[in-house]
Amino acid sequence: MNETELIACHECDLLQWKAPLFERGTARCHRCGAALYRSLPATxxxxxxxxxxxxxxxxxxxxxxxxxxxxxxxxxxxxxxxxxxxxxxxxxxxxxxxxxxxxxxxxxxxxxxxxxxxxxxxxxxxxxxxxxxxxxxxxxxxxxxxxxxxxxxxxxxxxxxxxxxxxxxxxxxxxxxxxxxxxxxxxxxxxRDIWARIESVPGVDVASHGVNVATAARAGLFVCHDCGLMSKPPGHVRGGICPRCSAVLHLRKPNSLARTWAFLLAAMVLYIPAVLLPVTVTSTLLSAQSNTILSGVVFLWTSGSWALATIVFIASIVVPMLKILSLAYLAWSTQLRSSLMPRKRTRIYRWVELVGRWSMLDIYVITILVALVQFGSVATIDAGPGSIAFGAVVVLTMFAALSFDPRLIWDAVESESE
Ligand SMILES: [Zn+2]
Ligand SMILES: [Zn+2]
Structure with missing residues (x-):
């Protein structure tokens, strides 16, 4: 491994020296705790x-x-x-x-x-x-x-x-x-490790940037979103093209906060019909019954499947709500350039990215039920309008999380400490 190799944390942008790792080891950012890189397996x-x-x-x-x-x-x-x-x-x-x-x-x-x-x-x-x-x-x-x-x-x-x-x-x-x-x-x-196999990447020349600069952005170094390569565009160019994978370079995700807010607000609005409108309509000979997400949970609970009722409740009601609230808090505190608890806020972001996908659970359950329960006049299940709103909420919150740039949290901390 190149001794002079610097690496910029993808979550807080802190520049750190790359150090050799033990086998199966993981290097973590010493400011925000993000996993930076792992030891490369032999093959x-x-x-x-x-x-x-x-x-x-x-x-x-x-x-x-x-x-x-x-x-x-x-x-x-x-x-x-x-x-x-x-x-x-x-x-x-x-x-x-x-x-x-x-x-x-x-x-x-x-x-x-x-x-x-x-x-x-x-x-x-x-x-x-x-x-x-x-x-x-x-x-x-x-x-x-x-x-x-x-x-x-x-x-x-x-x-x-x-x-x-x-x-x-x-x-x-x-x-x-x-x-x-x-x-x-x-x-x-x-x-991302595959680049280390394809080509040996030259280390960034640290001497010319000075070692007292804290982050890649401060040092004028652009970190590629796609391959992670740090590069310095010539002269006073803002942005540019990654010399390794030719992706467009930005210091931060462009319009990160505005895009996060836009997706979040749309998700908040749609969360209401998602919870209130029926996600499935069960028709039998005698009656037609509309089920919202919540009544589906109650049905599972009263029929004795408490564990599943709890899982569906958490995945479909709690996770989307917590995700919207957490992202709103992150976007809001970052917009105010708050320097409070940056490490904790970065951890919240990591949690949102990890857990958010599980809210898709009910969409898949509905898909399977609708496909199978088609017994003509005996019993039929159809998807209701709530399911479309619910699917949109899941997708929009995922886009909101992908748009948010956690490095913005740390930018505020740096300007505070000056
Ligand atoms: Zn970090
Ligand atoms: Zn690149």
Whole structure:
């Protein structure tokens, strides 16, 4: 490892020396505690093997039914794609699109990109145009939600038991294994590390910047959002192009606070119909019953599934609300250039990014229920307008979190300490 190599923290922008690590070690930022880098494994063969296995099982999982129901002596089954297309056929295309993108398209792109990058390295060559694939990977990764789908299938199994005898399909097990394999692959492969393999990156010339500057921005160094390379554009150019991956450079995410607020306000407005309007409509011979998210939780609770009721309540009601409130607090305190508890606020941001995706749970449960419970006059479940509002809230809060730049929290701290 290059001794003179500096690294800028991606969450607070603090410049730190890169130090050699023990095997399986993780270097953390000593100001905000973010994980900066891990020790590079000797090869990426393990990550490649896990991802290839996950890819094959993912195809299997999509070919077989996730769950079946015995109705009047006949077995009604659906695959994941079948469930998406029945939502689409019902005119619920926003939800069908959302489920398709987050459970099929994005995970498939993610696996394909990782295999594309690692397979040539395994054979001893180099991937072509890695910068494009790495950029795709960075944008795709947050939207793959196999683990949330997994939990949703378990919730759906419990809910479906109230309509008929449930037969868990092959795909549930396969998706479970895919989830474990992808997690194992992620542990041994960090996309940004691949640059260290492709080219040995020259260290930034520290002497010319002085070592007393605290952050990359102060030193006039631009950190690439895509590949993490620090570079100094010539002269007084504001911005520029990354010399390694040719991404557009910014000191901070452009218009970070304005974009965060815009997404947040839209999410706040839509949170109201998301909670109040029915997400599903259950019709039987005698009656039609509208279910909101909350009444779905109550149903699970009164039918004895307390654990699932609690999980759905937390994922669908508590998490979106906490996420909106936390992001609003972060954006507001940053806008006021508050220097209070920067470390704690950075940790809140990390939590929001990690937990927010789980609110997609109910969307997936609805998708599976709507696909299976179509027994003509006996019982039918349709998606209600609340589900579209709810899906929009989840997507908008994810965009809000992606727009927020945690380094802005620390910029205020620095100007305070002057
Ligand atoms: Zn940091
Ligand atoms: Zn770059």
């Amino acid at each position: 990426y063969d393990r990550a490649l093997a896990f991802t290839l296995a996950a890819g094959i099982l993912f195809v299997v999982a999509n070919c077989f039914p996730i769950v079946g129901l015995w109705v009047k002596g006949a077995l009604v089954e659906t695959t994941l794609f079948g469930a998406v297309s029945s939502l689409y056929a019902d005119g619920m295309w926003p939800i069908a699109g959302l489920v398709f993108v987050t459970t099929i398209l994005m995970p498939a792109l993610n696996m394909a990109a990782v295999i594309y990058l690692l397979l040539p390295l395994h054979i001893g060559g180099l991937p072509q145009r890695p910068e494009i694939v790495l950029r795709v990977l960075r944008h795709v990764a947050p939207w793959g939600m196999i683990e949330v789908l997994m939990l949703a299938m378990l919730v759906a199994l419990v809910k479906l038991q109230h309509f008929a005898t449930v037969v868990p399909g092959v795909a549930i097990g396969s998706f479970g294994v895919v989830m474990v394999l992808l997690a194992a692959a992620a542990v041994s492969f960090n996309p």
